[in-house]
Amino acid sequence: MHITVIGSGYVGTTIAACFADLGHDVTAIDIDEEIVDTLNDGQSPISESGLENLLETHTGNRLEATTSYDAVPESDVTFLAIGTPSNDDGSIDLGALEAAVEATGEAVVDKDERHLVVIKSTVTPPSIETVLKPAVHRGADGNENIEIGMNPEFLREGSAVADFLHPDKLVFGASSEWGMDRLHAVFEPLLEDHDAHIVETDPQTAAMIKYANNAFLASKISLVNDLGNICKEFDLDAYEVMEAIGLDDRISEQFLRSGVGWGGSCFPKDVNAIIAAAREEDYDPAVLEATVEVNDRQPERMLELLADYVELEGARIAVLGLSFKPNTDDIRNSRAIPVIESLRSHGADVVAYDPVAADEMAEKFPNVDYAKTAVDALQDADGTLVVTDWDEFSDLDSEFDEMATPVVIDGRRCVERRDGIVYQGLTW
Ligand SMILES: NC(=O)C1=CN([C@@H]2O[C@H](COP(=O)(O)OP(=O)(O)OC[C@H]3O[C@@H](n4cnc5c(N)ncnc54)[C@H](O)[C@@H]3O)[C@@H](O)[C@H]2O)C=CC1
Numbered sequence: 550m551h552i553t554v555i556g557s558g559y560v561g562t563t564i565a566a567c568f569a570d571l572g573h574d575v576t577a578i579d580i581d582e583e584i585v586d587t588l589n590d591g592q593s594p595i596s597e598s599g600l601e602n603l604l605e606t607h608t609g610n611r612l613e614a615t616t617s618y619d620a621v622p623e624s625d626v627t628f629l630a631i632g633t634p635s636n637d638d639g640s641i642d643l644g645a646l647e648a649a650v651e652a653t654g655e656a657v658v659d660k661d662e663r664h665l666v667v668i669k670s671t672v673t674p675p676s677i678e679t680v681l682k683p684a685v686h687r688g689a690d691g692n693e694n695i696e697i698g699m700n701p702e703f704l705r706e707g708s709a710v711a712d713f714l715h716p717d718k719l720v721f722g723a724s725s726e727w728g729m730d731r732l733h734a735v736f737e738p739l740l741e742d743h744d745a746h747i748v749e750t751d752p753q754t755a756a757m758i759k760y761a762n763n764a765f766l767a768s769k770i771s772l773v774n775d776l777g778n779i780c781k782e783f784d785l786d787a788y789e790v791m792e793a794i795g796l797d798d799r800i801s802e803q804f805l806r807s808g809v810g811w812g813g814s815c816f817p818k819d820v821n822a823i824i825a826a827a828r829e830e831d832y833d834p835a836v837l838e839a840t841v842e843v844n845d846r847q848p849e850r851m852l853e854l855l856a857d858y859v860e861l862e863g864a865r866i867a868v869l870g871l872s873f874k875p876n877t878d879d880i881r882n883s884r885a886i887p888v889i890e891s892l893r894s895h896g897a898d899v900v901a902y903d904p905v906a907a908d909e910m911a912e913k914f915p916n917v918d919y920a921k922t923a924v925d926a927l928q929d930a931d932g933t934l935v936v937t938d939w940d941e942f943s944d945l946d947s948e949f950d951e952m953a954t955p956v957v958i959d960g961r962r963c964v965e966r967r968d969g970i971v972y973q974g975l976t977w
């Protein structure tokens with residue numbers, strides 16, 4: 550098949566490279582010329598394991614990038630992976646996606662055969678009828694051959710290629726048998742040697758499945774953090790408790806790691822978006838509001854623990870880990886942001902270290918001192934906050950002896966408790 554993928558950001562680049570790897574001819578379309586040039590050089594605009602290899606193999610062969618929508622009408626199906634960022638009230642800003650959908654419609658205005666336009670972006674269910682369908686039909690000037698489908702994406706940053714190629718489930722949202730068949734045809738090569746559940750549904754339900762998935766996972770972590778905070782009050786180890794409850798198949802062992810909370814470009818955005826969409830309907834989503842509230846509290850709890858041992862005003866505090874999770878330089882909604890803001894508001898001097906995300910954070914906090922190594926950050930520090938669970942932090946040991954006062958508050962359970970340091974886990 551010939552597939553056009555509009556938007557070559559995180560999701561778009563990953564799916565374009567993977568579709569090519571599955572044997573499809575792919576045209577990747579982005580308005581950003583720099584991204585297009587990077588892709589056509591066989592390089593990746595994002596850092597993701599395995600992606601560079603796929604791009605090197607398929608660029609100029611089964612994959613090409615362009616800023617033009619000309620390939621859209623020649624293709625069998627178009628996927629849209631455009632950002633849907635948050636507005637100030639938590640709702641999603643559909644402006645960029647709406648413009649891209651309309652441009653897609655314009656590109657197929659004269660197409661005589663049916664054309665499937667699949668939304669990969671995360672969008673609220675009502676927006677398919679109220680925003681996206683009108684946009685495509687406006688662009689296509691009422692051409693009845695255009696159908697909108699929904700195929701939400703569940704990949705994680707750091708394992709995007711592997712997640713895309715080995716999904717637990719594929720969710721196909723289509724409003725006709727033809728649209729459903731087309732989605733099956735796209736993913737047929739993937740299913741040849743990989744077993745995944747297929748969920749066939751309408752586009753709105755498919756959109757809701759994506760929000761429910763992320764809201765559930767974020768709420769699971771917040772619940773684990775709430776329970777973990779109670780464990781801490783009782784002097785109990787939340788990890789021992791969670792390991793036991795994870796043995797129950799109904800709960801599962803995954804996403805039970807308590808600590809400083811969830812960040813990233815999606816959980817915060819998506820939980821807030823579904824809350825805002827629910828409020829639009831005059832529904833008050835009490836559990837999801839609590840999910841956000843518990844998450845917002847965790848960074849402050851780290852500081853409260855630290856303040857039990859260190860006078861924060863004028864203290865030199867090391868922050869280990871700046872990215873929202875390990876193996877990425879992405880700092881969007883990283884828990885390190887509220888941690889640093891709070892330390893500074895208490896008058897502490899922050900020295901931060903991250904193996905890859907320091908430059909990103911320096912754009913946000915130019916006045917923070919950024920160390921080249923973890924040991925440099927620990928040197929003469931009055932306290933340390935561990936915010937991201939990078940592997941290299943688990944290897945730290947005698948390095949803590951370099952601190953002026955060896956107080957370590959671990960927000961991710963990645964440092965070993967040892968003699969000679971004051972060690973406090975956030976929930977253990
Ligand atoms: N990042 C992730 O891990 C995941 C993201 N998602 C969802 O996927 C969607 C896309 O997310 P990302 O890939 O992270 O966004 P992104 O911001 O990394 O990429 C969007 C790309 O679209 C391009 N673009 C904007 N307007 C355009 C237009 N009119 N025509 C062509 N290209 C245009 C931009 O230049 C950019 O390269 C969002 O709705 C997000 O919630 C879903 C699952 C995982």
Ligand SMILES: O=C(O)[C@H]1O[C@H](OP(=O)(O)OP(=O)(O)OC[C@H]2O[C@@H](n3ccc(=O)[nH]c3=O)[C@H](O)[C@@H]2O)[C@H](O)[C@@H](O)[C@@H]1O
Nearest residue numbers: 702703704705706770804805806810811812813815873874
């Ligand atoms: O919609 C999205 O964009 C994606 O959002 C998440 O993926 P991602 O944000 O890349 O990262 P996760 O591995 O889910 O971690 C999210 C946050 O939760 C935290 N987390 C995760 C697991 C856990 O047990 N405890 C915990 O605090 C991580 O440290 C991180 O800050 C989902 O896992 C993906 O399925 C989804 O496609």
